[in-house]
Amino acid sequence: QVQLVEYGGGLVQPGGSLTLTCVASGFDFSKYFMRWYRQPPGKERDLVATIFADAGVTHYHDSVKGRFTISRDNSKNTVYLQMNNLKPEDTAVYYCNGPGHWGKGTLVTVSS
DSSP: OOEEEEEOOEEEOTTOOEEEEEEEESSOGGGSOEEEEEEOTTSOOEEEEEEOTTSSOEEEOGGGTTTEEEEEETTTTEEEEEEOSOOGGGOEEEEEEETTEEOOOEEEEEOO
């Protein structure tokens, strides 16, 4: 049974940082690309970042380039999203995604 569990969200001031973590189980994590999505209040879910299986290739939405970093540790079946210089418009529920499955999400609120 595939499971993706996110944690690390919370309330942070503009300009602050957070690191989201997604722990995966139930599949061969090292063979799949993983993604982070986000869904702002009242809006659609959008792709934020992708990391390929070997961690050598990453892609980012233009709005987070230079501020967010996706990484993974295949020995821990874990993918991370380091978020720096957070802005109010980054407020959203962040979801981990991989091999056709979703986590339940973790809420990030950027507000003073």
